[in-house]
Amino acid sequence: MFEKLEILKLAHGMATHAATRQSVLARNIANADTPGYRARDLPSFAATYHQRPDTFDMRETRAGHLVAATGRTPPEIGQIVRGAETAPNGNSVSLEVEMAKSAETQAQHDMALSVYKSTLGILRSSLGR
Amino acid sequence: MSDLLKSLSVSASGMQAQSARLRHVSENIANADTPGYHRKTMSFEELVIRSDHTGQVKPGPVRLDQSDLTRIYDPGHPLADDSGHYDGSNVDLVVEIADAREAQRSYEANLRMFDQARQMTQGLLDLLRR
Numbered sequence: 001m002f003e004k005l006e007i008l009k010l011a012h013g014m015a016t017h018a019a020t021r022q023s024v025l026a027r028n029i030a031n032a033d034t035p036g037y038r039a040r041d042l043p044s045f046a047a048t049y050h051q052r053p054d055t056f057d058m059r060e061t062r063a064g065h066l067v068a069a070t071g072r073t074p075p076e077i078g079q080i081v082r083g084a085e086t087a088p089n090g091n092s093v094s095l096e097v098e099m100a101k102s103a104e105t106q107a108q109h110d111m112a113l114s115v116y117k118s119t120l121g122i123l124r125s126s127l128g129r
Numbered sequence: 130m131s132d133l134l135k136s137l138s139v140s141a142s143g144m145q146a147q148s149a150r151l152r153h154v155s156e157n158i159a160n161a162d163t164p165g166y167h168r169k170t171m172s173f174e175e176l177v178i179r180s181d182h183t184g185q186v187k188p189g190p191v192r193l194d195q196s197d198l199t200r201i202y203d204p205g206h207p208l209a210d211d212s213g214h215y216d217g218s219n220v221d222l223v224v225e226i227a228d229a230r231e232a233q234r235s236y237e238a239n240l241r242m243f244d245q246a247r248q249m250t251q252g253l254l255d256l257l258r259r
Contacts, residue, residue, distance in 0.1 A: 018249070
């Protein structure tokens with residue numbers, strides 16, 4: 001609805017990233033005892049946010065520039081395989097690591113939702129309601 | 130949101146697989162004193178539907194542990210042979226208890242992930258409320 005607002009788009013992208021990462025982590029934990037399964041993960045949101053598709057957008061070329069808000073879609077999220085250390089059955093999932101990462105993911109999701117909510121609050125108060 | 134719903138079903142499949150494993154463990158423990166009983170072992174595999182990796186886990190086929198049965202000396206036992214021995218089971222209670230603990234730990238981890246995905250979904254739905 002408010003796609004023109006960069007901050008809402010940012011919050012949307014961040015929440016989407018958190019949800020996708022959560023599903024990847026849930027998959028790792030479900031397969032914590034599957035022989036030969038390698039743990040997967042996503043690159044961080046900050047890393048994916050700055051990878052932008054090659055378009056004719058304005059770009060920030062100096063530190064002080066603002067990011068162009070035109071036509072940016074959240075980039076495609078690629079999966080990375082993580083964990084060199086494996087159990088004797090070839091599984092590289094560590095439950096502790098996955099739990100820590102999922103707590104991080106939930107915090108990221110909560111933050112994205114809070115940003116979204118407070119932006120809507122600002123819009124609402126600017127409408128005088 | 131579809132990612133969160135997917136992770137709910139993935140966690141549910143994990144819990145289901147772990148409880149199947151716990152069932153086999155309890156079958157083994159219940160039959161620890163059954164003569165001639167081979168312990169059941171199972172492994173997990175990834176659920177693939179029409180060459181699509183769903184990420185869900187499913188219990189693999191049940192296999193029997195083919196290691197030697199313990200020879201128990203009890204001349205009064207009805208199954209005892211001429212030397213007074215009979216074949217017990219090859220269940221090792223310590224191994225079974227350790228396996229049960231591992232299943233419980235994995236089950237709880239799946240449950241936590243399920244609950245967390247549920248909370249995140251709830252947070253999204255709360256955005257609709259004022």
